[in-house]
Amino acid sequence: MANRNDILKKINEWLKPENFQDYCPNGLQVEGKSEINTIITGVTASQALIDAAIEQSADMILVHHGYFWKGEDQTIRGMKKNRIKQLLDNDINLVAYHLPLDDHPDYGNNRQLADVLGIQNPRPLGGLVWQGELPAAMTPEQFSLHIGHLLNRQPLHVGQGKGEIKTIAWCTGAAQGFINAALDAGVDAYLSGEISEPTTHTARECGIHYFAAGHHATERYGVQALGKALAEEFGVRHEYIECDNPV
Incomplete structure (x- = not known):
């Protein structure tokens, strides 16, 4: 078991998101429980990934494509409402890193x-x-x-x-x-x-x-490498879930 804030601090040390001008917030996007046993990684925080993470009793979902992109509708309704409600109802943290995860020399x-x-x-x-x-x-x-x-x-x-x-x-x-x-x-x-x-x-x-x-x-591979590194660093369980996307 590891503390969420310790995990976030370590990711920020590795990826240095402050060095990037991005189109979305990097780091914790939806807050869940503070103690982490299981991290599920995936490319995009889609409903399919959230459903799979719930089945795996995940405490944290770590993705490359999260939410709250610049220029999008800021209201929380429809698809966005359904996703965020599932995260909150199940006390799951959503953590996303976009450009910092593209360019990292090891995990990028x-x-x-x-x-x-x-x-x-x-x-x-x-x-x-x-x-x-x-x-x-x-x-x-x-x-x-x-x-x-x-x-x-x-x-x-x-x-x-x-x-x-x-x-x-x-x-x-x-x-x-x-x-x-x-x-x-x-x-x-x-x-x-x-x-x-x-x-x-x-x-x-x-x-x-x-x-x-x-x-x-x-873009399937960076988040897997980062999840594996976190599992080794903190002794938590990590699993990557593939949600197919032909694009």
């Missing part, structure tokens, strides 16, 4: 995705974008199959570039707009979670391979 989504895909020498390129190298050059078709096999989701590949890919830049989630950073770095390919209509034209006209591997699929 970018670093963890590099480990999953076997990208060597992963390092920050600038902003939230990272860069690295593949162990061996792959054709675009081979790299697409490689991503699909490891993420269990076939990516969308657009663009035109070199016949083989060796250097790559990436940023998980909705980071398609950072493709220009990859172009400036001169890498062979850029990978993110989502794609937008202009991204296709940029990739085609600027001569780079672009892979949209899925917002959810690319």
